[in-house]
Amino acid sequence: MAETVWVFVGDKGPFPSAVFSSREKAEAWIAAHALSGTLTRYPIDQSVYDWAIAQGFFVPKGDRHAAATFIQNFSSAHQEHYHYQDGKN
Numbered sequence: 001m002a003e004t005v006w007v008f009v010g011d012k013g014p015f016p017s018a019v020f021s022s023r024e025k026a027e028a029w030i031a032a033h034a035l036s037g038t039l040t041r042y043p044i045d046q047s048v049y050d051w052a053i054a055q056g057f058f059v060p061k062g063d064r065h066a067a068a069t070f071i072q073n074f075s076s077a078h079q080e081h082y083h084y085q086d087g088k089n
Contacts, residue, residue, distance in 0.1 A: 005042055006021075006040070007041075008020070008030065009038050026039050033087065034086045036087075038081055038082070038084070052078060055078065057078040
């Protein structure tokens with residue numbers, strides 16, 4: 001992955017609560033506050049939709065996969081991510 005950031009979304013949180021430049025910084029913050037949630041690595045200046053296509057993880061098929069409603073909600077299980085419970089991975 002090119003330049004990336006790490007995004008933390010707390011359990012049941014609809015929006016990210018923090019963005020970090022490194023996994024180490026994110027994990028230190030998560031541990032310090034005993035947080036539960038998911039930490040995911042995101043590309044900078046590229047959507048996950050475009051990244052997944054470029055990496056060969058997703059191949060759009062048909063008009064449905066080109067629709068705004070599909071692209072704006074797209075996520076990929078191929079993104080590096082970690083789950084935390086009470087600050088522990």
